[in-house]
Amino acid sequence: MRRQKSEGQWLQGLFLWDWGPPWQSFFFTCFFSLAEKVSRGWVLGREPMVSASDLQDILLLQGLPESILTEMAPQARFIEYSSGAVIFEEGTMAQDFYMLKEGKILLEVEIAQDIIISLGSIKRGYSFGWSSLVPDGRHTTYAVAVEPSQVLAIPGEVFLEILEREPRWAYLVMKRVFQVFKRRLERRTNQFIKVMRKHPDIQKLLEI
Template identity: 30%
Template sequence: MVRSSPLFEGLASRHVADLLRKGGVRRCPRGTVLFIENEPADCFFMVLEGWVKLSRLTAEGDEITLGLFSRGDSLAEAILQQPERYAMTGQAVEPSRVLAIPAQIFLEQVSSSRELCRNTMLLMARRLLAAQQQLEQISRHPTVQRVALFLLRLCRCQRGAATVELPLDKTFIAARLGMQPETLSRAFAKLRQHGVEVNGDRVSIEEVARLQAFAAGRHN
């Protein structure tokens, strides 16, 4: 799994072996806090199973969800920043397993491996682009279309009927899409007229191409 991650693509076997030998796997029940905003960044993390939420607190004390990460995603690139403090709080929102690598070990590998240094820079650039695209999506697309786009990303086919399993509690999905849970519920209800039925965590899509047309604004 580590080798298949974009972060470690092309990395020499000895570098991968060093990282794994000096790292460790943690089992995290739902609700486990991996790291806290503004605390010293002493570990680099990769999600092996489950889902981890990244969040920050506003000046008023409200929590803002900034990202949800799953299998193969790396976390806490804050260890590359100065001063090395976590910019966010990381918490398991489902039972999870994560790979934890001491920050100093990871930094040593970044310094000695051109591939890892390059991959880390590319990953951070992609994260910035993804954040920009998410902001653009929130500003450009109505809530119902945002939910439709989310469902389409879970589909494994481009046309025909499909059934998808929601990977997270609806509260976290709402936060990921920049809306309140009640707004998400109303959006699911409105999608019925476009062939979408929600039953618990299972979503049935009557015709994927039809939902794609709606999400793209090509509907009557």
């Protein structure tokens, strides 16, 4: 009677098999990618754990003491979005503050039925969902993943509560937030001026 191989024997045979150079590269790439996901909890039904080092990659949080990031980490969670997925919609309640770990996010507004314009993009390391930091805030744009993206999300209220306990570092973060909004305002103003120059009729409507 043929004896069945144990899981360990099957795995050993898998490694000893002569795959050839192309297959070896493919197999080991897949194997170690899967091993990394298992270690982080991406499979087996477990949510991955956010670490302080994950938060250190976010520009808004760079330079903050590890004690603050360690306190934030358990409150944050990983979310993966496929290309084209809508993260939040304009006008909806803003609960989570988002930080982009991987991928690219587009911010859009719907100015009329079936007419959507882009206000800008969020790249790796940057944050979005600022309305969650305002009491009863609502999103003023749509956020759409334009490629597979990995996002860190933390409730806005929790984010602020942690910072409020550290006034010195809260000031640094809020200073960076001000710089973000300053750049955004300048960009939107330039966009508006360009539209006015291309469409003089709109300018006439605004004349007093």
